[in-house]
Amino acid sequence: MAVWVICALAAGIVLAARTYCLASRCVGIVLVAMGVNFAFAGPAWADQTVMAADGSKVECSASSRDLTRISLVEDQFASVSKVSTGNPSDDFTVVNEPVRGDIYLSVPEGYSRPSLSFFATSKRGYVYKLVCRIAGEDAVQIFISNPAIANERTAVAAPTRPEPREEAAALVQAMYGQSVIDGYQMRQAVRSPVNVGTLRVQMIAEYRGAELNGRVLRIENRGREPVELDAATIAPASAVAVSVAEPRLAPGQVTTAYLVTRTGERP
Numbered sequence: 001m002a003v004w005v006i007c008a009l010a011a012g013i014v015l016a017a018r019t020y021c022l023a024s025r026c027v028g029i030v031l032v033a034m035g036v037n038f039a040f041a042g043p044a045w046a047d048q049t050v051m052a053a054d055g056s057k058v059e060c061s062a063s064s065r066d067l068t069r070i071s072l073v074e075d076q077f078a079s080v081s082k083v084s085t086g087n088p089s090d091d092f093t094v095v096n097e098p099v100r101g102d103i104y105l106s107v108p109e110g111y112s113r114p115s116l117s118f119f120a121t122s123k124r125g126y127v128y129k130l131v132c133r134i135a136g137e138d139a140v141q142i143f144i145s146n147p148a149i150a151n152e153r154t155a156v157a158a159p160t161r162p163e164p165r166e167e168a169a170a171l172v173q174a175m176y177g178q179s180v181i182d183g184y185q186m187r188q189a190v191r192s193p194v195n196v197g198t199l200r201v202q203m204i205a206e207y208r209g210a211e212l213n214g215r216v217l218r219i220e221n222r223g224r225e226p227v228e229l230d231a232a233t234i235a236p237a238s239a240v241a242v243s244v245a246e247p248r249l250a251p252g253q254v255t256t257a258y259l260v261t262r263t264g265e266r267p
Contacts, residue, residue: 047141054126058144062116062132066139068105070130073145075122076101082118092116107134124149164212168241168260171214175207175258176243184209198223199249201234209263212240217257221249235259 052058062068070077077096080103085091092107103120115133122128126146174181184207193202200220207214219234221227227249231242239261246255 047143049143049145052128052144052146054128054146054148056128058128058130060130060132060142061135061140062105062107063136063138063140064107064111064134065109065137066106068132068140068142069102070105070120070142070144071100071102072122073143074149075124075126075146077103077120078123079121080118081120094118105132164240167212171207171209171212171260172241172243172258175205175214175216180207184214193218193220195222196234198225199227199233211263213261213263215259215261217259218254219244219249219257220254221251224251226250229255229257236261238262 048060050058050060060070078101080094080096082092082094089108089110090113092105092111095104095106096102097104101123105116107116111134113134115131117129117131120128120130124146126148128144132142170181171184174184180186186205186207188205191203193200195201198221200222202218203215204218205216217234219229227233229244229247229249231239234244234257235242239259241258241260243258244255245257246253249255
């Protein structure tokens with residue numbers, strides 16, 4: 001078909017350019033018109049893809065002599081509801097194929113109505129009203145896609161993140177057990193110690209996440225008196241969670257603290 005169109009256009013242009021011959025020009029114009037018409041005319045038997053929501057009307061084209069297959073994308077038809085006219089020449093047939101869940105339409109010879117309509121329910125529970133006009137004699141395929149199904153798949157694929165406090169608690173537990181949880185990268189990051197009063201504080205590990213950061217701190221009491229360690233002593237007010245292995249630190253004693261802050265905040 002494509003070769004025929006190209007030949008018709010080429011011959012038509014050549015003949016239409018013969019200004020000295022009126023007959024050649026007329027034939028050339030006709031060939032160009034025919035080539036353009038065939039080039040831009042879509043085949044009547046092309047597959048049809050329709051977007052439809054639950055309860056919406058689906059408009060399509062059905063074959064007048066062959067089968068029309070209607071298939072749901074990522075779903076299957078479960079049942080079909082139609083009214084029987086009682087007149088064989090005005091009554092079309094719907095068959096629900098059980099393996100793939102498709103439905104097949106056929107109309108009798110001499111079907112007088114311009115279109116056919118019926119309701120169909122899918123296995124996911126969606127209902128569609130289908131109205132198909134009768135056009136063409138070749139077999140037809142119709143694919144119905146429901147955007148709600150894609151939204152369901154996206155919701156399942158994207159798990160809900162836990163609340164910040166729950167995530168912080170899980171992070172503290174992971175730091176205590178020296179393990180790594182999903183969504184975090186752990187690295188040993190021994191930094192130079194800093195003195196806070198009589199305490200020497202040194203970060204020995206860091207857990208980095210998208211929203212929270214965890215730090216493992218080594219704390220040593222270098223004073224002569226015991227020190228009570230609490231959140232106010234070792235963590236900023238914006239800290240999400242703080243846990244200390246030994247809250248009361250005797251002189252010369254060392255303990256470990258676990259600090260969780262929001263990503264980007266400095267302890």
